[in-house]
Amino acid sequence: MNLLNSDDLSERDIAEIFRIADRLSQNGRGLRLPTHATVAMLFQKPSTRTRISFAAAIAQLGGEPIYVDADKSQLSRGETVADTAKMLGSYCNIIVARLNKHEDIKELAVNSGVPVINALTDLEHPTQALTDIYTVRAHTKELSKARLCFIGDIAANTANSLMITAAKCGVHVSLVGPRGYRPNPVMLNKARSYGSVDVYDDIERGLSGCDFVYTDTFVSMGQEEEAEVRKRRFAPYQLNDRTLSMAKPGALVMHCLPAHRGEEITTDVIDGKQSIVWEQARNKLLIAKAVLVYISQHSKD
Ligand code: CP
Ligand code: NVA
Numbered sequence: 001m002n003l004l005n006s007d008d009l010s011e012r013d014i015a016e017i018f019r020i021a022d023r024l025s026q027n028g029r030g031l032r033l034p035t036h037a038t039v040a041m042l043f044q045k046p047s048t049r050t051r052i053s054f055a056a057a058i059a060q061l062g063g064e065p066i067y068v069d070a071d072k073s074q075l076s077r078g079e080t081v082a083d084t085a086k087m088l089g090s091y092c093n094i095i096v097a098r099l100n101k102h103e104d105i106k107e108l109a110v111n112s113g114v115p116v117i118n119a120l121t122d123l124e125h126p127t128q129a130l131t132d133i134y135t136v137r138a139h140t141k142e143l144s145k146a147r148l149c150f151i152g153d154i155a156a157n158t159a160n161s162l163m164i165t166a167a168k169c170g171v172h173v174s175l176v177g178p179r180g181y182r183p184n185p186v187m188l189n190k191a192r193s194y195g196s197v198d199v200y201d202d203i204e205r206g207l208s209g210c211d212f213v214y215t216d217t218f219v220s221m222g223q224e225e226e227a228e229v230r231k232r233r234f235a236p237y238q239l240n241d242r243t244l245s246m247a248k249p250g251a252l253v254m255h256c257l258p259a260h261r262g263e264e265i266t267t268d269v270i271d272g273k274q275s276i277v278w279e280q281a282r283n284k285l286l287i288a289k290a291v292l293v294y295i296s297q298h299s300k301d
Contacts, residue, residue, distance in 0.1 A: 001298040002109045002116045003291060004102075006126040006164040007190060013294070014169060018134055021283075021290035031293050033063035039292070040092040042084075042108075043119070044070035044099045045221050049257060049284050050119045050127065054096050057288035066092065070099075085111035094295065100222060115299045117291060122157060122222060123184075128256050129161035131287040133169050135280040136212055139252055144170035149210035149247060151176045152237050152264050153230075154199070158216045158256050160187040167195030174198045176206030178233050203237065207246040214254040215239045215264045231263060240266040244274065252276045 002008060009017070024031055033039075039058045043051060051067070058065040068088070070076060075084050081104045088095050089112035097116060099105050102123035109116040118126050133143070140146040148166055150159050154177035164187065166173045173191065175183055179201050191197045200206035207213065218234040219227045237243075244251065253265075253275040261267045270277055 001295055002118075003126055003295060004105055004109055004116060004118045005124055006129055006161040006168075008126070009130075009165075009168075011168045014130065014133070014165065017130060017287070017290045017294050018137065020293050021134055021286045024286055024289050024293075028289075031061070031289070033058065033061040033292060033296055034093070035062060037061075037063035037094065037296065038092045039063050039065050039094045039096060040068055040088045041065055041119075042068045042070055042073075042088065042095060042097040042099070044075070044097075045120065047098055047119070049281055050098065050288075053284040053288045054117075054119065054292075057285055057292055061289055061292060063093075063292075081107045082111040084108070086113075089113040094292065094299075115295045117295060120157060122220075123187075124161045125157045125256070126161045126165070127284075127287060127291055128158055129165035130291065131280060131283045132162055132214065132254060132256070133165050133171065134287055135254065135276060135283050136166075136171060137169075138279075139276065140211065142170075146212065147172045147174070147210045147248075148212040148214060149174045149176060149207050150214045150216075151203070151206065151239055151243065152215045152234055153177060153181060153218055153220065154183050155181050156216050156220050160184055162214065163187065163191035163197050164194065167191040167197055170195060172196045174200060174206050174210060176200045176203055177237060181233065203243055204246050207243065210247040210251055212252050212254055213239060213244060213247050214256075216256050217258070217260055218264050219260075234264070238264060238266065239269055241268060244269055250274060254280055257281055 102121040154175040
């Protein structure tokens with residue numbers, strides 16, 4: 001079993017991953033990787049949280065992480081993704097990969113013969129979305145009553161995965177961003193086939209009634225050339241005291257991190273009393289473990 005797209009997981013799969021995470025947060029007895037399971041971590045883009053939480057998760061579950069910096073592998077000298085996949089699959093039991101292009105992670109999965117977990121591509125960040133909804137779940141009685149607003153770059157990988165995972169779990173999603181930066185239509189239609197997702201450019205309308213307000217960088221990795229235009233265009237969509245006050249009183253603030261303080265979010269808000277950003281970031285370790293356990297339980301030896 002692979003986790004390449006958020007849509008690879010049914011609502012039942014997600015519920016089971018959350019149950020494993022709950023058990024892991026208690027004592028997690030019996031929840032381990034097979035002895036000496038070796039997990040290749042192929043990273044083509046920078047990472048702090050995903051890389052370290054997966055490496056820690058693998059070690060703490062009894063497995064062995066092997067970090068592969070794509071720039072120091074033969075991928076950087078033109079070896080194909082398919083040939084690299086064959087090698088990683090011959091030496092390792094699972095692959096966790098952060099790649100530039102989503103097409104490449106599909107190619108990796110087709111050729112490796114072992115389970116592949118997406119640790120972010122240009123299109124998706126499925127383990128982040130699981131972490132996000134797991135965090136929302138801890139702060140709400142019923143996911144189906146929760147209203148979550150993503151403000152800012154609603155075409156980003158994080159927004160894509162979040163809207164699909166949230167909609168599957170019954171969370172109502174509102175996406176608020178400037179005209180000209182609309183959500184990916186394929187991802188939006190997919191999310192709408194599972195639940196309620198509204199799109200706004202009007203900030204007040206988009207935030208109205210929301211219990212959770214989520215943002216991400218205005219300039220994702222790989223978009224550096226567009227940085228100045230994006231920062232200008234997205235500036236009105238900054239999450240600050242004024243925009244936060246348009247959501248429900250006491251609405252909780254989320255961010256996948258890394259944050260660019262003063263751009264998509266102010267320091268007052270990210271460090272303020274409505275922020276659950278650090279709890280959200282801590283949950284990445286639990287979800288990394290739960291995903292690894294779930295994937296290894298659902299894969300053939
Ligand atoms: N949220 C997240 O994926 O952070 P990193 O880029 O640090 O892994
Ligand atoms: N959208 C961001 C997420 C970083 C975790 C990026 O792709 O850079």
